[in-house]
Amino acid sequence: MRPVDVVRVAALARVEGEGGVTVRMDGGRVTDVELRVFEPPRFFEAFLRGRAAAEAPDLTARICGICPVAYQLSACAAVEHATGVEVPDTVRRLRRLLYCGEWIQSHALHVHLLHAPDYLGCEGVSDLSAAHPGLVARGLRLKQTGNRVLETVGGRSVHPVTVRVGGFHALPSLAAVKALRPVLAKALDDALATVRLVSGFDVPDLEHPHEYLALRSGTGYPMETGDVVTSGGSAFPVTDYGQHVVEEQVAHSHALHARLDGQRPFVVGPLARYALNADRLTGAAAGAAREAGLGAVCRNPYRSIVVRAVETVYAVEEAQRIVDDWDGEGPAFVDVPFGEGRGTLTGHGATEAPRGVLYHRYTLADDGTITDAVIVPPTSQNLASIEADLRTVAEADPDLPFEEITRRCEAMVRAYDPCISCATHCVTVLPSGEDSDHEKAGG
Numbered sequence: 001m002r003p004v005d006v007v008r009v010a011a012l013a014r015v016e017g018e019g020g021v022t023v024r025m026d027g028g029r030v031t032d033v034e035l036r037v038f039e040p041p042r043f044f045e046a047f048l049r050g051r052a053a054a055e056a057p058d059l060t061a062r063i064c065g066i067c068p069v070a071y072q073l074s075a076c077a078a079v080e081h082a083t084g085v086e087v088p089d090t091v092r093r094l095r096r097l098l099y100c101g102e103w104i105q106s107h108a109l110h111v112h113l114l115h116a117p118d119y120l121g122c123e124g125v126s127d128l129s130a131a132h133p134g135l136v137a138r139g140l141r142l143k144q145t146g147n148r149v150l151e152t153v154g155g156r157s158v159h160p161v162t163v164r165v166g167g168f169h170a171l172p173s174l175a176a177v178k179a180l181r182p183v184l185a186k187a188l189d190d191a192l193a194t195v196r197l198v199s200g201f202d203v204p205d206l207e208h209p210h211e212y213l214a215l216r217s218g219t220g221y222p223m224e225t226g227d228v229v230t231s232g233g234s235a236f237p238v239t240d241y242g243q244h245v246v247e248e249q250v251a252h253s254h255a256l257h258a259r260l261d262g263q264r265p266f267v268v269g270p271l272a273r274y275a276l277n278a279d280r281l282t283g284a285a286a287g288a289a290r291e292a293g294l295g296a297v298c299r300n301p302y303r304s305i306v307v308r309a310v311e312t313v314y315a316v317e318e319a320q321r322i323v324d325d326w327d328g329e330g331p332a333f334v335d336v337p338f339g340e341g342r343g344t345l346t347g348h349g350a351t352e353a354p355r356g357v358l359y360h361r362y363t364l365a366d367d368g369t370i371t372d373a374v375i376v377p378p379t380s381q382n383l384a385s386i387e388a389d390l391r392t393v394a395e396a397d398p399d400l401p402f403e404e405i406t407r408r409c410e411a412m413v414r415a416y417d418p419c420i421s422c423a424t425h426c427v428t429v430l431p432s433g434e435d436s437d438h439e440k441a442g443g
Contacts, residue, residue, distance in 0.1 A: 112139025
């Protein structure tokens with residue numbers, strides 16, 4: 001057994017954003033774990049202050065090019081909650097269809113191009129495309145399907161332009177929506193084939209003990225609405241999110257860490273959604289979950305790739321249902337009242353981004369100006385649990401070749417599909433003359 005070792009990944013590959021891993025070990029025991037987020041913070045919460053609430057969907061969409069819909073719809077939900085606006089059924093259904101498109105393209109990207117190489121002995125997409133061209137082609141087809149849905153409903157595939165507070169600037173034509181049906185039918189075959197493939201991957205045997213947190217709505221698998229539930233038995237409305245999910249700054253990261261009730265790490269994302277909503281899966285998605293052997297709960301983070309594949313099936317099927325029922329009738333939006341002498345307003349909104357619950361809270365002046373904003377992205381909520389899992393992975397078999405321990409640690413981080421760019425909120429101020437680990441490593 002090596003007496004002292006340091007697992008150091010200067011810059012993680014195949015994740016969105018810039019971060020690294022340091023795991024210090026002594027005699028086979030981990031003494032310190034750091035998932036270092038050194039990407040420069042972007043201060044979107046500060047940018048929102050002084051801007052009109054109607055601008056929030058477009059501004060926050062720029063936080064992420066992979067999950068802009070999550071930011072747009074969480075922003076809309078918060079502003080609409082503050083102003084007491086109820087959107088019509090037309091808007092609700094179209095928002096869910098838009099969200100299906102985002103889930104399909106985001107999950108397809110992660111499953112096929114970012115995570116699968118870890119289980120197929122490939123360093124990256126170039127190696128993967130040479131060894132498994134059919135897999136890469138299927139992933140790109142699924143991603144294109146998600147992009148097609150986003151373009152049809154949102155006007156374009158990145159940072160959609162039709163979303164607005166109260167609904168949409170314009171509805172897509174009935175013909176354009178119906179044209180999605182044959183595309184989605186082909187995508188369902190690809191999504192089911194993906195579940196069959198990834199459920200056969202040989203993954204490390206690991207179960208983590210963390211509490212799971214997700215939304216749960218009255219009907220359907222959670223995407224754009226719901227209250228909060230946890231595997232520990234807690235349940236609370238989105239308005240109480242800030243009372244239970246407490247953020248704190250850590251010295252080694254530009255991203256805040258979150259703890260449930262300020263005490264314990266927790267997990268959001270596919271594993272949490274599935275554990276708390278598996279009974280809401282229907283049709284081919286429910287069958288795919290059974291055939292993949294997921295059971296009622298999956299606690300192996302390495303198998304999150306299977307849950308993401310099952311969720312892709314669900315998103316395709318849900319999109320099909322919405323398209324089949326769509327008649328193109330109804331208003332595109334409802335007016336949102338500002339300046340009616342109601343004083344300061346506070347609104348809360350949360351949706352299920354592909355990576356987990358995304359929460360927004362806005363305080364609005366009477367004229368609709370944002371005076372305060374809080375955004376809690378999924379990755380910042382998972383960081384403490386990722387570090388705990390890194391500790392478990394490193395200690396599980398300390399006699400493994402050092403390169404294998406490092407590989408498993410990298411794969412563990414990628415299993416969460418972290419969006420590091422979304423999570424960067426704060427600045428770590430170092431004492432004069434002190435360099436970060438990233439800087440010391442030449443990053």
